[in-house]
Amino acid sequence: MKPFSASLFSLIVMVVFQSNVLGQQKIVSELNNLNELSSTPFGVSHYWLNMGTNTFGQPILVPVIVVQGKEVGPTLGITAAIHGNELNGIPIIHELAASLDPSRLKGRVIAIPGINTLSVELNQRKFIDDEDINRSFPGKSNGSESEQYAHKIKERILPVFDVHLDLHTASFGRINSFYARADASNDTLLKLAELQKPDIILHSKGKPSFGTSSSATETLRAEASALGIPSITIEYGNPQVYQSDLISRGVKGIFNTLNWLKMYNEVISSEQMQPVYCKKSYWIYTNKGGFLEVPVNLNQHIKKGGVIGILKNAFGEIIDTYLAPEDGIVIGKSTNPANMSGGRILHLGILK
Template structure:
């Protein structure tokens, strides 16, 4: 018996087909429509329904390329289940390179949203009703913010056995147990019963190849772990390091920052991470690790003020 067609918005996608559509969001002052771009890959065989999204923050470009590459390799004639891809959620922010929406709201603090709420609330509501409500698993793609760059990592609920299995399948260098934030897509989706992996890698408004590559490989591994596709790697990936605690080392002075710590580097408590210098090159203060761990994030800002976050260290279990 053939699978039923997949309904989303005004369209029905037949099994074994790929369908692109645009879900209306709002209208610009010029009269032009602003739509949420969606592509559905509806497999011929039964399987889970999964979504993958990117650019909930409009300055995060890495995930858009991850989605493009994942879609390029999917064949609906052999796919088991259904994939819903939303490469750019914050369309208005993405067009201007802004993290936020025009009213300065953070879309990832606006879920589950409301059909009659703010612009952010309406986009969130559209995502929840047309995408999340139809899925059992989601992969939310992000990058660092505010001139920060992140080591490829999965942030999720490691206490849930199935979510943990999928995080292990993704095989990012680090998987971190992360608390839920009110208003986030991950929080709202979990309330609806979905398992969600949040991928962080690279820097905002950059197309970091290493962050893209790790994301593409990870998403493909998750689809294979769910039985939707066949594994493509001949050898198993390196297992993720596991972290349950992390924190930012903060500057204890103001100056030009010269960081020595690299992403993925292991450090011990007290290790030198870099230094602060005045405009003539005189050292103001050194930056030291406040814990043992692995560098999962770092600022790329040349100037830091006292109290600014400088290096993100995750305590890992071997």
């Protein structure tokens, strides 16, 4: 951290915020206040959304890109990096906005390349109170830091969307295939997932898939769905990196979505094979500590009893071998060799 740079930035923000402008971008208080966006010009516009104040009373600002078409139509909302180390969605949004021709667009695209700016700056998954925003919805107006931030997303961002895509990646120490999470019992949500041309489509209603027993915690996707907004989660590979192949596939998938919504007359065909459909998934964990090897690949089909993990002690001796409990496909896997008991091995998808 550079104290001088941080202080200078705070001073700049303090000066320009008085006129509701930062640089050349207008600062808005909420996206669902249509009066603030009613003057959005045709074309591509950039805004800063005020999501609260920091310790020094300065605004916490989130970047917003609006691509406004000439004709009336739906609003496609796209959010990226609700986990601060999940970055592939950011260049997907950037490339999409640069590629769209507003004169051919009906409606508008509102994209947020870094909805959790504080954690992006800190290179960390969780919010500054060490809680997961994507397990904190619907949030509380008078709750903890993460709960208030989740509540602001619900109140200031989600209501303006007609359809929502939430862009994710794996977290530190893990890698993911390119897969979509959607409630496959809903035809609209299943279609949205298929339009992305992912390797895997996982049936999931949007609740946290692990790590919580509280029915009160919900994901951004589940909250959008509760508000009547069709929403899916798309997982694009690995954390804290840009992966050009997945970025390209991500942009193509969103163009397919726009075409299906009749917002944009262009289908970007994909050479990818048909996705594998999974009815459920779960993580498999170690039951003791050691150094882990996971000798399987992403998207690999595995059979019950196949070796999925080899655990060695500090002297290189094999102390455990983990076998697949049933047939499935590798959605994600651990890349961190150092594990205590309860370490992740792999994310196993169970085929329909």
